[in-house]
Amino acid sequence: MAAIYSLYIINKSGGLIFYKDCGTKGRMDTNDSLRVASLWHSMHAISQQLSPVNGCSGIELLQADTFDLHCFQSLPGTKFFVVCEPGTPHMESLLRYVYELYTDYVLKNPFYEIEMPIRCELFDINLTQAVQSDRVALLGR
């Protein structure tokens, strides 16, 4: 069974605003997750500059021996990325769905300050449901 390791959301300026561990593997402490987030933000920006193609929107998928990293960038510049076991399917649709949850339960919440770390109970509840593996397969259909 392909597994999701963790999920990140980073704001326009590269700060980590949300991090979630989804399994026992690939757990990271706070410092490491912050480091991954800002590293990824810079790499994403560099890849846009270095790309031989015009109008490149940055890395969407990074494949390594032990993990896949799928990234989705929304139009305002917020990046969502998920680290998972190599070859896990339906990750693009999962990221789209996470973006949808973000717009619903974070942006419509009057107590959320934009660009700040996300602490919204409803977002957590719905996200936990979404990353359950059977739910991910359903999203892919």
Place this chain on the structure above:
Amino acid sequence: MIGVGKMKQYSNVLDKPLSKGKQEVSLSAFAFLFSELVQYNQTQVDNIAELERRLEDAGYAVGSRVLELLCNREKGNRRETRLLGILSFVHSTVWKVLFGKVADSLEKGTEHEDEYMISEKELLVNRFISIPKDMGTFNCGAFVAGIVKGVLDNAGFPAVVTAHFVPIEGQQRPRTTILIKFADEVSISTSLYMIYLYLEKLNLSPGLPTSIHAAQVLKREARLSQ
């Protein structure tokens, strides 16, 4: 021409029935607008009780308007005069127009005679809202409580209305209960009405002036007994 002649012509514009209008608005648009309302009011207050009061005031204005509109549109310019009538009007008619559905339940309070509760598993205004832990029991349903208060006050049933989170067993999210506590004169006028009906049955109708006098006497007695 097709369709011509089917349109009924009204010589007087006042005879024309009021159109029902478009029944739905975008939930997202409402959610953003409501979110802004809460955020704006948050900048104007020092404490949570004040914020609750301001949301309630905003709802009160909606409630008084909704009462006028619905009495005209749905009830042929008639207004509910009975306590249970107005409560079920709020629970079904008002709720349906505002939130697209009838409220989940309407119950009588167990501890006090003059308390009623309207409960909703997920209140529409709270759909996207997570209350931060440091705000305690604050509930944005205060806005809806204000609407209910607006309807009841303007219909002649003054009440104190508050919104509360009530945890349900086996559920992650609490439900919202709108608690309605009627003012003393409401229960007095209700019991008076029962006396009036009873007297009428016995052909002893006291007539209006007497009943007003009786209301004053009863009110005074109620105050003395406290």
